[in-house]
Amino acid sequence: MLRYALKRLVLALLVALSVSVATFALLSFATDPARAIAGEDADPLVIEQIRERYGLDRPLPVQYGAWIGGLVRGDLGESYHWKRPVSELIATHAPVTIKLALMSIFVTIVIALPLGIIAALRPNTLIDRAALSTAVAAQAIPSFWLGLIFIILFAVKLRLFPVSGDGTTWHFVLPCIVLGASSVPAVMRLTRTGLLEVLGSDYIRTARSKGFRGLRLLLRHALRNAMLPVVSVLAIQLGHKLGGSVIVESVFAINGLGRLALQSILGGDIPTLQMLVFVFALTFVLLTLLSDLLNGWLDPRLRLG
């Protein structure tokens, strides 16, 4: 088990590094940061000076090597835009996004699991069709639009929540619902399918014949196996929340990593952007690893493979 985990960890790091190489290459070809820093009508000499100062005239592999070197030493580079260390920028913005992501996964669980379970318990009835239709509809709603509608409805018309900002936990309610709602269709369908399959299996029939019914049957026997794929998907969805946070944080004016990312893009701030992409990718890969390990722990059958 430990060897498996270590092997996967190494693979995870390798993938994250490959992602950083790809990102570095793409960003370098996409834009010339020196020109962006210097401004639109800058003197070519000034652009050259800036290029030299930031080391942008070195060959690409050398620049990448320097970046990796800095990464290992803990020096994440300096932002072109804010003139502050990238590590400081990320450290100040990360807690908000982590809080947002975790709370929204909680929202997803609270909405999607009960819906999926009820739909599986009463397949092909009105409740089931309503749940599936809601899932289909929810997948078509743009999350930023949902956020704005929520703001109009709940913050302005009904005055239940603050319009924007990230001061108190109450500020997080609407953003988390919007962010969580985007994962609900997938998780709900997976729960429903998984539970339907499990409920039709032999051991459930055995359990029923032994006298287990209703809630007890559900909790002790059926759900444990049905939840296996759901746990994996939830871990992956948590990784996606980081990406989704860009939109939600912009709509609700929350000062997290997503907003930092958007501002870096608009400001042409390559070092911050490069680091953010790396952090997001690394987080996603580690979360996938975690979900694999969790799966292996929860389902002994997988450990033999």
Next chain:
Amino acid sequence: MQVMRRRMRSHKGFLIGAGILLVLILIAALAPWIAPYDPLETKLVARLLPPAWEQGGRWEYLLGTDHLGRDYLSRLLYGSRISLAIGFGAASLGCLIGVTLGVCAGYFGGRIDQAVNYILTCQLALPGLLLTMALVFLIGPSLLVVVCVIGGLHWTYYLVVTRSATMQIRRLDYVTAAQAIGSTPLQIILYEVLPNVRNQIIVIFTLEVGIAILAEAALSFLGVGIQPPTPSWGLMIAEGKTAMFYRPWLVVLPGLAIFLLVIATNLMGDGLRDVTAPEGRN
């Protein structure tokens, strides 16, 4: 084939989705003739008029005007062109990349398969939206760049399905027979493998159109996609955001348009999946 056509005709979801999509495609094609105004023509004396049925609305501006006095109905109609062009364009590019990689990985196996799998893992780890935003904005936001970047980053679904289908088909007898008579791998792929994967690819294509449209809307909303004054629905929502508290239609109408288009493609895709492979249904 006839069985499928009959199933398609009786599948309500598919029909609704296809119907809505057809209407929207017609609107996009006929926009210059059915739109009452030029979507780019500003008229500052007629700014921020509400829809005709509201108080203060005027019937010549059926759905009101935006902050520069441009007719909202015309902008919505022209916006369908942007969304459909990007949706189909990006989905096509993704299809090209994903199917090619998937077929190579599934057919040749071995090292090529391992390499493609590694590329897939890396691609899945990429923060998609973030990178899309960065690349589009930094290269220079235009319709072509948006299509290429979105398409270039959304091919994983095609790859996974094509790869597993190719691996299954490869083991079948008629492929062995084709190899025995001396067909080249390319011939086998084109004549034996692809026709059998075609249905699944079409299903994925329809779903990816919706995904691409949502991606473009998000990009344009955040300001890193289609730029003003082009009427993209996502951009219209962003432009209406500042005035939305007392003029909610500025935000509600384009969002409804996006919702309608995406739900149409999703219904069509789900319907096609049910029709071509009912065993895969929940």
